[in-house]
Structures are given as C-alpha cells and as structure tokens.
Amino acid sequence: MKNTIIIIGSGFSSLAASCYLAKAGYKVTILEKNKTIGGRARQLKKDGFTFDIGPTWYWMPDVFERFFSDFNKKPSDYYTLDKLSPAYSVYFGKDDVITIEDSLEKICATFESVEAGSSTLLRKFINNAKENYDIAIKDLVYNPGVSPLELVSLTTMKKLNQFFSNVKSDVRKAFSNDKLAKILEFPVLFLGAKPSNTPSFYNFMNYADFGLGTFHPKKGMYQVILAMEQLAHELGVTIKTDAPVEKISIEKGNIAHSVVSNKTVYNADIVLSGADYHHTETLLDKNYRQYSESYWNRKTFAPSALLFYVGFNKKIKNVEHHTLFFDVDFDVHAHAIYDRATWPEEPLFYASFPSKTDSSTAPTDKEAGIFLIPLAPGLEDSKELRDAYFSKIIRRLEELTSQKVTDSILFRESFGVNDFIKDYNSYKGNAYGMANTLLQTAFLRPKLKSKKVKNLYFTGQLTVPGPGVPPSLISGKLVSELITKHHPIVNN
Known part of the structure; x- marks a missing residue:
C-alpha cells in the first residue's frame, strides 16, 4: 500500500487532519517536536493549578460538533461543556464595567441601559451577522482556497459590498456610544487584524459572540486536544512526541519521500505539515520553497502575545471568567502592533x-x-x-477592581515572543498566524497544497481558512479532502 502519511505537528489542524485521513484508510503518523501534543494549545500544571497555555475561548460550538459528527461522535462523548454566564466583562475604567450576559435578550437590555435605542440597532446588526455566519461557516470556509470562484454564489454576490467596507466603519455608523462600539469591534481581533482592516463580512464573529455564546470545557481547552487525541488513536493514528523534524527530503519528480527526525528517517508517500508554514519551507532545499522571505515579510501577521500564568493564594474579586481591560486607548495600542511594531506604552490586556x-x-x-x-x-x-x-497590568488590575493582589501571588510563569519561536518555530513569534485582511482571505492565503512538491501539503493558521481554533479544525478537514482527491488509496 502506498498510503503512508507523515504529519508534522500536533495542533488542532494536524489532529483533525489525522482523524479524517485515518478514517479514509491512510496509515498516519504524527511527529510532534514538544514533549506534549497540542501545538499552541498545550497545558501548564503547577502546584495544583492548571492553565491553558494557548487558546482559552471556546466559540462556534457548531464547528466542534460538526467535526465530531463526521466520526459519528459528539463533543459530550469526550468532554463536558458549560455555557458561561456571564460570557465576559469589559472594564473601561474604575467602576465602569459592561458585562456581556449569556443571551442576546440580556445583551440587548445591557446595550439599551447604556444607550437608548441601541437595542433595536443591535438586533438588526446581529441579524446581518447571523446571515453572514450562515454563509461563512456553513459554506464559504469549507472551501479549500484553490480558486476565486469559491467565493462566487448568489448569496455572496448579494454581500459583495461587505468585502470592500470594514467592520469598524459599519459599527461606528450604527453605534454612537464608543464603549458599545468597542465591544462590537472586539470579536474580530480573533481574526488577527484591526477592525478597520477587517472586511465587514467578518462581522459574523459578532453572531458567534452574542448569538451563540461563550463556552468552557471543564478542565480547560486542553480537554478538546485530549478528545481529538483519543479519537485519533481510536482510528489508528500513531503519535510520537519529542520528535522535531529537521528535514523534508525530495526525490526526482519533485516528490517528498521522507522526513528526518532525531536522525531517524520516516518514509512517506505524503507529507502534511501543521507546523508553521514558513518554518516548514525552511526544511526544504531552496528550490522547492514556494514563498520567498520577502513574501512573508510583506504579509500582515496576526499579533504575538505576552502571557502570564499566575497562581493567587486568594479569590480575586470583581472579575469574571473572561475579563477585558479596555481602559486605555485601543487605537494607540493597535497602532503599536500593526503600524509601528513597538511595545505599547499602556497596553490593553485580557x-x-x-x-x-x-x-x-x-x-x-x-x-x-x-x-x-x-x-x-x-x-x-x-x-x-x-x-x-x-507590573503595568497588575497595577491596573488592582486600581480598576479596587483590591490588592500583588502580595497574594504564589508564582507566575510567562510566555512571549521568544517562546513562540522556540516552542512552535513561529514566524517572528506570531501567536495567531496570518491576519484575515481582504488581501489575505480565502484563495489569497498560502496554499494548502505545495505548488512545487507534488505530495507536500500544509494546514493550520497560516493557510486556509485562517486564525483561530474552529478555522484550524476546518483547515484539517479541507487538507484531508485535497489529499484524498489527489492521492486516492492504492492497494497493491
């Protein structure tokens, strides 16, 4: 059988792809460079505390349900999901907090209490966002980004103008209250770009927020990784950790025939990388790379992040499970990220x-x-x-929430740009991949299938459909469909 697939990396997209490919009958082995699986979604345990190192938001539950249903499973077969009530709160200043509840009705009441008449506008805005969500999540994002024609349909043509306007302008036209506008602009940050650079069509993220709600898997997001690992094992996938890939070897005919890890050669009929796209191409000889260094340097990348994992010896007051601190100027911070590439003087933080x-x-x-x-x-x-x-953010936390917490810190661990590079080979230490701007959407993103190596494929945040956990699950499905199309199972 010529059906051996080596997958590089074990993040959401790689695990998803491994499940689909194993179900289709391929012999799949995952090579993960770190000691534990999960890619960016690993876990830190210390002194009785448990932290998700990476993603902490569980949005778009329907995408997770669709993934597991493809294997006649449900998320509840593997983990327990709680809907957060409230979803999150947003600090705009001391004693100036807006709490986003767990239903659109409650959120409308909150908006109305802040700005008279805004609830009517919000319903209209969310109705449009739901239309876009239905188009995007049920149709568009499940296309492989091969052709611009994937974006053309009767429904998308009616929405064409929304690809040439932006989220910020739409929000600001409808809502005059700055705080409400900022809350509506917040969800598109998950797509990695400023609201002013994100096409209006992506307001479907507002429906994900207000319409579907925010959830939490008991014991953390890592439970989703463990669920996917269990499913992969059930389907026959082999997973090896502490197995960094050092080389993808190409033979005549531009075919990848093996990868090298820890001086061991793994023969492959197909190679799929869920590792950083730029890094993966450095594992190839230069003449097999699709994209130059100048190509990557020109692209708009989603932000990196500085994260802290802190154990407190007491309960923290006046905060929710998810709390946003928007008490400083968002535009100034965004300018530091996207325009100047400098450390912000006074950062927003989550x-x-x-x-x-x-x-x-x-x-x-x-x-x-x-x-x-x-x-x-x-x-x-x-x-x-x-x-x-x-020190900056803890000082702000103390001032805004009217409590002292510094003396209650048992420990803190941090994770920053250098760690994203070291642990994930992340291009410039980005945390979320490539931003979904107009010129980096769908077929304009780096391709799932290599143009130079016949049996080399890619999946994850730098390719289709884009940043985030649900898109990563979808990316794994899309690339598996391409592989099964171009390399059908061969029986000797």
Whole structure:
C-alpha cells in the first residue's frame, strides 16, 4: 500500500487532519517536536493549578460538533461543556464595567441601559451577522482556497459590498456610544487584524459572540486536544512526541519521500505539515520553497502575545471568567502592533480566571489567572520587559477592581515572543498566524497544497481558512479532502 502519511505537528489542524485521513484508510503518523501534543494549545500544571497555555475561548460550538459528527461522535462523548454566564466583562475604567450576559435578550437590555435605542440597532446588526455566519461557516470556509470562484454564489454576490467596507466603519455608523462600539469591534481581533482592516463580512464573529455564546470545557481547552487525541488513536493514528523534524527530503519528480527526525528517517508517500508554514519551507532545499522571505515579510501577521500564568493564594474579586481591560486607548495600542511594531506604552490586556467557573483549575480558595497582552510579532523580548509589563497590568488590575493582589501571588510563569519561536518555530513569534485582511482571505492565503512538491501539503493558521481554533479544525478537514482527491488509496 502506498498510503503512508507523515504529519508534522500536533495542533488542532494536524489532529483533525489525522482523524479524517485515518478514517479514509491512510496509515498516519504524527511527529510532534514538544514533549506534549497540542501545538499552541498545550497545558501548564503547577502546584495544583492548571492553565491553558494557548487558546482559552471556546466559540462556534457548531464547528466542534460538526467535526465530531463526521466520526459519528459528539463533543459530550469526550468532554463536558458549560455555557458561561456571564460570557465576559469589559472594564473601561474604575467602576465602569459592561458585562456581556449569556443571551442576546440580556445583551440587548445591557446595550439599551447604556444607550437608548441601541437595542433595536443591535438586533438588526446581529441579524446581518447571523446571515453572514450562515454563509461563512456553513459554506464559504469549507472551501479549500484553490480558486476565486469559491467565493462566487448568489448569496455572496448579494454581500459583495461587505468585502470592500470594514467592520469598524459599519459599527461606528450604527453605534454612537464608543464603549458599545468597542465591544462590537472586539470579536474580530480573533481574526488577527484591526477592525478597520477587517472586511465587514467578518462581522459574523459578532453572531458567534452574542448569538451563540461563550463556552468552557471543564478542565480547560486542553480537554478538546485530549478528545481529538483519543479519537485519533481510536482510528489508528500513531503519535510520537519529542520528535522535531529537521528535514523534508525530495526525490526526482519533485516528490517528498521522507522526513528526518532525531536522525531517524520516516518514509512517506505524503507529507502534511501543521507546523508553521514558513518554518516548514525552511526544511526544504531552496528550490522547492514556494514563498520567498520577502513574501512573508510583506504579509500582515496576526499579533504575538505576552502571557502570564499566575497562581493567587486568594479569590480575586470583581472579575469574571473572561475579563477585558479596555481602559486605555485601543487605537494607540493597535497602532503599536500593526503600524509601528513597538511595545505599547499602556497596553490593553485580557485576563482569564478559569477557577471562577471551574474548580479543577485551582486549589480551594485560590485563583488561577491567565493574562494576555497582544503585541507586534518580532519584538525584542527580555525578562526585564516581561517584568515591567507584568507590573503595568497588575497595577491596573488592582486600581480598576479596587483590591490588592500583588502580595497574594504564589508564582507566575510567562510566555512571549521568544517562546513562540522556540516552542512552535513561529514566524517572528506570531501567536495567531496570518491576519484575515481582504488581501489575505480565502484563495489569497498560502496554499494548502505545495505548488512545487507534488505530495507536500500544509494546514493550520497560516493557510486556509485562517486564525483561530474552529478555522484550524476546518483547515484539517479541507487538507484531508485535497489529499484524498489527489492521492486516492492504492492497494497493491
């Protein structure tokens, strides 16, 4: 049988692809460079605390359901999902907090209390977002980005103008209150670009937020990785950790015949990489690389991040499971990320306190805190900078929530640009892949199938459909469909 597939990396997209390919009858082996699987979605355990190192938001539950249903399974076969109530809160200043509840009705009431008449506008806005969501998630994003014709249909043609306007302008036309506008602009940050550079069509993220809600898998997002690992094993996938790939070897006819890891040669009929796209191409001789260094340098990358994982010896007050701190100027911070590539003087930041709703993540009467500052990729990263920025955000946390927490810190771990590079071979240390701007959407993104190596494929955040956990699951499905199309099972 000429059906051996080697997959590089074990993030969401790689695990998804491995399941589809194993189900189709291929012999699949995953090689993961780190000690544990999951890619960016690994887990940190320390002194009775548990932290998700990477993604902490569970949005678009229908995408997860669709993935597991492809194997006649349900998420509930593997993990327990709770809908967060409230979904999150947003600090705009001391004693100035807007809480986003767990239903559109409640959110409309909140908007109305802030700005009279805004609930009517919000319903209209979310109805449009739902239309876009139905088009995008049920149709568009399940295309492989091979041709611009994938975007052409009767429904998309009616929405054509939304690809040439942007989320920020649409939000600001409808909502005059700056705080409400910022809340509506927030979800597209998951797509890796400024609201002013994100096509209006992507307001479907607002439906994901307000229409579907925010969920939490008990014991953390890593439970989804463990579920996918279990499914992969059930389907016959082999997973090897501590197995960094050093070389993809090409033979005559531009065919990848093997990969090298820890001086061991793994023969392959097909090679699929869910590792960083740019890094994967450096494993090839130059003449087999599709994209030049100048190509990557020209692209708009999603931010990197500085993260802190903090154990507190007491419960933290006046915060929710997810809490956003928008008490400084978003545009100034965004300018530092996307235009100047510098450290922001006063950063916005996000905090997750999973132990607010999940007792498994911290010892009794203690709190687990995850803090994230979005940053430009490629920045200088040092202990001194990390210490300074931790002090900035903890000071703000104390001021805004009216409590002292510094003396209650049991420990803190950090993860930044250098770690994204070291652990994930991430281009410039980006955290979320390539931004979904107009010129980096669908067929304009790096391709799932190599143009130079006949049996080399890619999946994940730098290719189709884009950044985020649900898109990564979809990416794994899309690439598996391409592989089964171009390399059908051969029986000797």
